[in-house]
Amino acid sequence: MSTFKKASLALCASALLIPTLAMAQGNYQVNGATKEGDREFSLSGSGRSDKDFDNGSFGVSGDMGWYLTDRAVAGIRQGVGYSGVKGASDKWTGTTTAFIDYHLMDGPTRPFVGASLGGTYGNGTKDSGLGGLELGVKHYVLPQTFIQARAEYQFYFDSASSADDNFSKGAWAYVLGMGYNF
Numbered sequence: 001m002s003t004f005k006k007a008s009l010a011l012c013a014s015a016l017l018i019p020t021l022a023m024a025q026g027n028y029q030v031n032g033a034t035k036e037g038d039r040e041f042s043l044s045g046s047g048r049s050d051k052d053f054d055n056g057s058f059g060v061s062g063d064m065g066w067y068l069t070d071r072a073v074a075g076i077r078q079g080v081g082y083s084g085v086k087g088a089s090d091k092w093t094g095t096t097t098a099f100i101d102y103h104l105m106d107g108p109t110r111p112f113v114g115a116s117l118g119g120t121y122g123n124g125t126k127d128s129g130l131g132g133l134e135l136g137v138k139h140y141v142l143p144q145t146f147i148q149a150r151a152e153y154q155f156y157f158d159s160a161s162s163a164d165d166n167f168s169k170g171a172w173a174y175v176l177g178m179g180y181n182f
Contacts, residue, residue, distance in 0.1 A: 032109075032139075032140035032143075032146065033106065033143075034067050034071075034103075034181055035067065035070050036068065036069050036070060037066075037067060038066075038181050038182070039066055039181070039182050040065040040066075040073055040179055040180070040181050040182075041062070041064055041065075041179060041180055041182070042063045042148055042177050042180070043060070043061075043062050043177050043179070044062075044148065044150075044175040044176060044177025045058070045059070045175070045176055046058065046059045046061055046079065046081070046173055046174060046176075047059075049171065051170070051172065056083070057082060057083030057093075058081065058082060058083075059081030059082060059093075060080055061077055061078060061080075062077070062079075063077045063099070063179070064076050065101075070106070071102055071103040071104075072103070073100070073101050074098070074099065074100045074101075075098070076096070076098060077095070077097045077116065077118075078096055079094065079095040079096075079097075080092070080093070080094055081093045081122075091122070091125070093121070093122035093123075094120070094121050094122050095118060095119070095121075095130060096119060097117060097130060098116065098117055098118055099115065099116040099134075100114055100116075101114030101134070101136075102114060103138075108139060108140045109138075110146075111135070112136055112137070113133075113134070113135050114134045114136075115132065116130075116131065116134065116152065116154075117129075117130070120156065126156075128156045128157060128158055129156065129158065130157075131154070131155055132153060132170075132173070133153050134150055134151065135150070136148060136150030136151065136175075138179070144180055144181045145178065145179070145180050145181075146180075146181075147177070147178050148175070148176070148177050148178065148179055149175070150175040151172060151173070151175075152174075152175070153170050153171075154171055154173050155167045155169065155171075156170075
């Protein structure tokens with residue numbers, strides 16, 4: 001079994017344990033209510049695949065966001081990724097993006113849609129611009145603590161014209177993590 005397949009299996013198994021561990025904390029009140037001026041911090045593990053799911057990598061990311069309204073959050077996202085390909089050198093990459101997400105409803109489960117714009121760099125990629133459209137869901141397991149799943153369609157560009165050309169050549173990035181509102 002390849003290293004990528006083993007890591008994928010371990011990530012999926014770990015993800016299935018998160019809700020169980022959160023529920024084991026006992027009785028709690030879940031509300032997920034946010035208001036303008038609140039902040040949010042989250043840590044996530046991520047995976048990426050090409051559009052045919054043939055190649056992939058793993059990474060970690062951290063988000064720091066500020067609520068502009070009770071449903072809209074804008075912030076900064078920093079990611080670090082690693083990929084190892086048999087017969088090739090290990091690759092490290094970084095991404096720094098600004099994002100904005102809009103939560104579609106209130107309550108303990110909050111689906112959202114959003115967009116991001118930033119850049120990517122490192123020895124595993126050509127330095128370039130990065131844009132993305134995302135959707136996801138946050139589920140509050142405690143009044144201010146949530147688990148999060150997000151999928152983002154990302155594309156790379158060097159100029160405005162290449163962004164339009166490269167949109168159809170994008171890749172999916174997947175994130176599973178936990179966060180806290182304060």
